[in-house]
Amino acid sequence: xxxxxxxxxxxxxxxxxxxxxxxxxxxxxxxxxxxxxxxxxxxxxxxxxxxxxxxxxxxxxxxxxxxxxxxxxxxxxxxxxxxxxxxxxxxxxxxxxxxxxxxxxxx
Amino acid sequence: xxxxxxxxxxxxxxxxxxxxxxxxxxxxxxxxxxxxxxxxxxxxxxxxxxxxxxxxxxxxxxxxxxxxxxxxxxxxxxxxxxxxxxxxxxxxxxxxxxxxxxxxxxxxxxxxxxxxxxxxxx
Numbered sequence: 001x002x003x004x005x006x007x008x009x010x011x012x013x014x015x016x017x018x019x020x021x022x023x024x025x026x027x028x029x030x031x032x033x034x035x036x037x038x039x040x041x042x043x044x045x046x047x048x049x050x051x052x053x054x055x056x057x058x059x060x061x062x063x064x065x066x067x068x069x070x071x072x073x074x075x076x077x078x079x080x081x082x083x084x085x086x087x088x089x090x091x092x093x094x095x096x097x098x099x100x101x102x103x104x105x106x107x
Numbered sequence: 108x109x110x111x112x113x114x115x116x117x118x119x120x121x122x123x124x125x126x127x128x129x130x131x132x133x134x135x136x137x138x139x140x141x142x143x144x145x146x147x148x149x150x151x152x153x154x155x156x157x158x159x160x161x162x163x164x165x166x167x168x169x170x171x172x173x174x175x176x177x178x179x180x181x182x183x184x185x186x187x188x189x190x191x192x193x194x195x196x197x198x199x200x201x202x203x204x205x206x207x208x209x210x211x212x213x214x215x216x217x218x219x220x221x222x223x224x225x226x227x228x229x
Contacts, residue, residue: 034215043219087151091214095170096154
């Protein structure tokens, strides 16, 4: 199975700061990585597909980059509504797998 | 508007069975692969399996972690997706989601239901 390692587990930031969240795959997966945001007691929401492709309706402050084994979700100037948990997910091969998540919290 | 609505969760005893349902609307159901994903409280989601679309013969794939115990099916006349779960264990306790990709055949999840909670406990 492909293991996705997200870091850091928790990231404490002040609103207005810009942040980068990391997702590292245990083997090369081209750009087959997707990012989700999950707020408390809600279903996950797709933010980015195929490492860097934007999703309709998602604010432009969210962007993604990377290929191979190293991927990054960037949030430009974090807003209060962004404090939640972020997961990466690979679609390169079965079984489909998710990372363990990064919790973005208010400092 | 795409809508997915799960039902059928609740409290069950270890070793028992349960069937979850997902009512789909707002799209041509037979065009899309459909997925089941679960998430224990405070943990990451786990993909359980999917059932392919009409063009790909409605065949299924499963996570090895549940293969042989869980079965995914669909009723294309009613736009319903099902997850039959047998020999349930405490570690199956989770919120169960059905999901759909943004395109007919691709393994990322643009649409999620609200989830249904399954608790396995005596």
